[in-house]
Amino acid sequence: MFRAAVGSLPGRALPAMAAAFLWKKEKGRERRTKAPSWRKEIHPYYNLSVTVVKARNIQGTDVLSEADCYVQLRLPTASPLPDRTKVVYNSRDPEWNETFHYRINSAVKNILELSLYDRDVMLDDKLSSVVFDVGSIKPGHTVRRVFKLNKKDKEALEVEFHIEESKDPPSEIITNGVLVAHPCVCVEGRMKYEENKENGNYTLKLSVPGSYEKQISALLQKSETEEGGKFVFHADKDMNPQLDVCLLKTLRVAENDLAPELDKKTLYFGKGSVPLSSLPEGKEAEINLPLSKNHVVNMSITKEESFQDLDIRLGFELSRGEKDFLKKRKEIIAKSLKNALDLNTAPDEKEVPVIAVIGSGGGVRAMTSLYGSLQGLQELKLLDSATYLSGVSGSTWCMSTLYEDPDWSIKDLKEPINRAQETTTCSKSGAVSTERLKHCTQELIALERDGYKVNFIDLWGLVLEYFLHQKDNPAKLSDQQNSVCRGQNPYPVYAGVNVRVNISGGDFAEWCEFTPHEIGFRKYGAFINTEDFGSEFFMGHLIRRRKEPKICYLQGVWGSAFAANLDEIWARASGTGIRWFNSLTDVIRVIDDCKKMHFRDPTRLQTRLVMPGGMVSDLFQDFFKSRFTAGELYNFTRGLYLYKDYMGVREFVAWKGNHLDAFPNELTPMEENLYLVDGGFSINSPFPVVLQSERDVDVILSFNYSWQAPFEVLQLTSKYCRERGIPFPKITVTEADEKQPKECYVFMDADNARVPIVLHFPLVNDTFHTYKAPGVLRETDEEKAFGDFLIEGKDSPYKTKNFTYELNDFNRLVEVNRYNVLNNEEMIKSALKAALDRRKKKVIHRELKKEKKAKV
Template identity: 80%
Template sequence: MFRVSGERLSGRALPALAAAFLWKKDKEGDLPLRSWRKEVHPYYRLSVTVLRARNIQGVDMLSEADCYVQLKLPTASPLHYRTKVVYNSADPEWNETFHYRIHSAVKNTLELTLYDRDLMLDDKLSSVVFDVGNIKPGQTIRRVFKLNPKDKEVLEVEFHIEESQDPPSEIITNGVLVAHPCVCVEGRIKYDEKKCKGDYMLKLSVPGSYEKQTSAPLKQSQTEELGKFVFHADRDMSPHLDVFLLKTLSIAQNDLAPELEKKILYLGKGSVSMSSLPTGQEIDIYLPLSKNQVVNMTMMKEESSQELDIRLGFELSHGERYFLEKRRKIIAQSLKKALKLNKVPDEVPVVAVLGSGGGARAMTSFYGSLQGLQDLKLLDSITYLSGVSGSTWCMSTLYEDYDWSNKDLKEPISKAQKSMTSSKSGAFSAERLRHCAQELMALERDGHKVNFSDFWGLVLEYFLHQKNNPAKLSDQQNSVCKGQNPYPIYAGVNVRVNISGKDFAEWCEFTPHEVGFRKYGAFIRTEDFGSEFFMGHLIHRRKEPKICFLQGVWGSAFAANLDEIWAQASGTGIRWLNSLTDVIKVIDDCRKLHFRDPTRLHTRLVMPGGIISNIFQDFFKSRFTAGELYNFTRGLYLYKDYMGIRDFVAWKGNHLDAFPNLLTPMEENLYLVDGGFSINSPFPLVLQSERDVDIILSFNYSWQAPFEVLHLTSKYCKERGIPFPNIAVKEADEKQPKECYVFMDADNPKVPIVLHFPLVNDTFRAYKAPGVFRETDEEQDFGDFLLQNKDSPYRTKHFTYEPNDFNRLVEVNRYNVLNNEQLIKGALKAALDRRKNKTTYRGLREKKKARITA
């Protein structure tokens, strides 16, 4: 049941849209941080009348279309409504009205889908996605949706909205997500042999609930647990418990096939409204299911507390903010020494170091880059350390030592060399595979979803440690509790199984304190990752998984679909697939656009690709090995004005962000994979305004396209209005990159300074240290090697190096940092000056305010 805590506020005592704002001032003292707040909003009654369609071209060439319309409004009802079928007509008329109670705080988007009835599978002809917020209360509007202007196909629908007599209700929101009150019903079937006749089963179902449905025998069984049930549901959906009486028959198919076939008969049904149950009181219910069968149940309803188990807000976690307070003092002392300042600076720049993906090559290279920063005595000047894929393998290993950045990195690099140069065959020995099977079965027994990425994580565990590693991500809180190391941010992206990561990916950050989506402002404690949540409440707590299982997610290169694999091989996706995808068009009347509310979504028409399209899309774009994880945002809704948040590109009518019914909170599962499927470097995680990063040291270990991550990040930022420097790279540099590039905007201090380090062996061939030539044949031979060629030992698929190859890769990355000391320190000085100017400007502004107040 729910944990009830906190004082409940009276909805009638709070004005709409202005209840208990829990906002905090930012460090400049002006704009509030975007945190959660309580609001009160009214309900409305929506009536949708499907009138008629005209000039409909069906799929069947031998007859006219057999049309019906399906209505989906998941923010108001878990059920899909549909009109009757009008057979053999190109101009069907229905005049059927459907009613919804909608909550005005959420983005209510109605999907109207026109189908052509078929014997085998109904054909989807077209869909209209309509923002109900376009209708004003008390208004009746009739819309003629143009389905196919060429053939003059149209669908006519009438909408009417009026205020509901139900009192307004209170919700919790952070401006993107909305949490409605949740109810939980626990029950138990009471068995009475006099009333329970025959060998029957019960199916219990609550549409829209977290549990969906469960089954129990009607007769007393040896296992008493079989008669217990629990359902969590949205109170605003007016949920009801449906109880079905079933009987299973075994029927011989025929004389030639005497084997028995199972057939389920539905013999009766009863329903209980969960809204009618008293809160906090157990009651007995006698529910007739058929003429001869009555089921006796005890049920008790509880309402959720207003204390959510998920954090809704965009500010940094308490643990990260506490870290920053400690880290600033260390950074100030470090900069004083490194930059030879006269005194300890009052304001310090925020520096983020990013490691790209690239498998074992990225892991090994990241060690070298970090050692270079340590040799320059700059590791203590770093605030954040973030990576994707192979770089996260390096990070997670380092952070097992709570004070790693204050120790000589030669020791962990030596351990990494031992792992990288040893045979990996033991990972697939009979003993190891048996260990993996036991680990996966234990994971499954604990209730976790087990998939291929978990097995891959166990393989990586052996590759990195050659033994069982019990470490968990939350253990790394000890590594940052005193600000002694940079704050680690591990990256993954949430994707869809049938959409390319370049087209849609939501960045998920993993830190020692929290895991979450800054896009939605939704975070959970790291210890609770893998547990089950619904509507912001913890339903089932699971043990925190070992970090190796997260490494399997962060480096899940095998989750690629065939289209992405083809793109990697040829430089472009399978082009003819694009001709089979759904066609999405904005069909709003252009003459009315300048009167539009900017928070309203455009009406869109979706023309499905058809059955053949679905077959090809499923084959080429599905991620057969993508791991499913519990979705901790499940059961939350999109706020009515969510599209005004910069992380959403809902202004693109064909982008998934413009379809709130399809976004992550409405999904059952997460599909978290390697961040490299979107951008092969975690720029989006450190570019969040809350982290206020001044300098980004970008280490790119990609095999090809040395500036691709910058170009993709630039596009990402332009779509979302995030400050980012202009990336102008000469064609010669694209083909033959140098060791370091600096990108900045001298006129805009909000734009971070980016230092980008491609993976190159440039001056390292001639110099064993900055300014020191290679003299002996042995030294020259060590530096004279190719990083990229078809026979290179550093190809992404390689997980075992020769000792000399490992050392070369570490040293070339270390050298590239050392050889650009002046550029790095110059960027630090520039960022320090920017911070000083900000402080001076803020001080003058505060004095001006004080004078005005006086």
């Protein structure tokens, strides 16, 4: 037999497969209920022919000769590997007249990338790329396009397209209007030893292009057991996948003890392929595959397909757990509002407003401040009126600690504040003690052994664990289901963003929400069970289940502010990015070839030209924009595709020609990894996750713990909402407010009930230095000294990088935030009354519409 020597993932052995395939569920595990928002659709296939005709006036990169051009074609929705033309040497006007054939599924957004290269000895130079939506070609038509690459030099690329409906039967897909799931095919096999005419140690390379596992290496040798030589691949059935087997032999050609790897030479002996479509469904097939004249591989292969039972939830509605919570929480909120607002009767369930309390980032300053803000709400008896509690960065550290107690908001907050005081004011030197470092090393080794991609953020999570608890904390996020099972606390929503390692968070960041029940991207309508976070998914199926990580590792992700790249650090320091660097980056220009049309199909993406910045640009991007400490996590949306009309969903800003949303081949479902970091890289407050229309929030209590730019999060949120058509109040503040903000501001649209009411609390010491309680002046010297302090300043103890406070500094920060809430009681209650009135009007309007429909 053959023995598996190397797994599909670097550094990990491929686990042996038993009778069941990986997407089949373990016994006793409850399957997720199918969400009502996804649907099945049937779409035909089309055959696409692309003929690369010629190019003209091409200016190469070699000053001593003409360009040596070839064209690479990349259509990842139809082919896992790019195609390329032959090289035409030493010509400014190369001609190819080469045709490439693809079968495309009409359900997905098919984007063809045509990249023109200049062949080079060391590294081929990309001259330009054309990004073309093949959906603009009508079936049965042949269309020739001349893409203008450079107007000044009259450079152009001429390509001919032809599309016709395929004779293959239409396919059924699952979609939520943004993502598409195709049938997934799984092949499990075992290789058997076959006597060969030649002896020696041979290596087999097995691969299925486009599969999750990519490539597996196996050593050709006899085995005493039947368990050796097993392999498994998961692939997209629509790609017509095939199993490729390549036979290699490594020889030692010299003796060099210092560098033995340099003395080895790999010889190629032969290869063979097995189309997966030729294998029977659900039956074991015996395959004798000749690789060369002297070598034959005998394989036993079973193929199965999985389609209907996805392990990822495709839908935009709230999770079942969150819905169940809301039913229970509304009863508690109704009673709370009746008491807090002195109402005669508790509001009806339909009239209960949705109130979200959100905390910004700011390290320990934000963590400490949120304790004070929540204590103020509790004393006003309004904490029970909150539906959601959400945060980023330091605020999540406070939240995740509170929710370890299932009844924290019912109890007096003084006890958790006292515990936070102890950990915040004590020395952190124990974090680097020999014992602790040994513990961290053991934890990270165990994490890697479990199959996780261990990185610096995981170490940071263990450091935070010590800072927050001074000991090992086994808590997990899914444990917090106990904290919301009776609706007893606000529903926690933790926020982070998915970024790219070479793109600024201000240019591209996708909000990811973490709740006790699910983790996912509402942008894509893709969610997984919280218990399955860290597991490996492909095409919506669970491939490898891993145990849920401790919450400290998530705390590291939520507060990973150090993952900033140099460009973002410069922008924070100077107020703008590295301006001269922008001249070196890629240039994206819309070159829509249908300008003469009187109307434009809104589902079609415009044709864009990408002019690479060149080798110098790549070097600077690697240096200035790379996130050296960004953590890589398994991408649970991998293997899914963008729906043909995905641009119509408001979360996408594909109308911006240079935004990554306009490049579906580059979006998250096409990526291998997620890069989840601190939400502060986008907006330093979790507005985007609470503003989702499904949550229907009426009032947002925004606590901003940044000590610079007190209204920046509101302005960034306003821009975010404006680009996506999300209702948000107009933010208008005076110059005086910018310089010296007050304790509370209210922003609302009196004419539009769809716009939430936002109460914004900057972090200030405004009247607190004079009053020890609302309306109660400070009298003694001790009282005056306690309130007389500056939050900001170069000598402030509240700098974000400071993780240890003096006792007096901790107490002051808690008290000033508590006071700021108490001192604005009337403003808060007025906003809640207005929200209650809006809800009542909505209910009346809804009932009238129902009556009108019934009469019709």
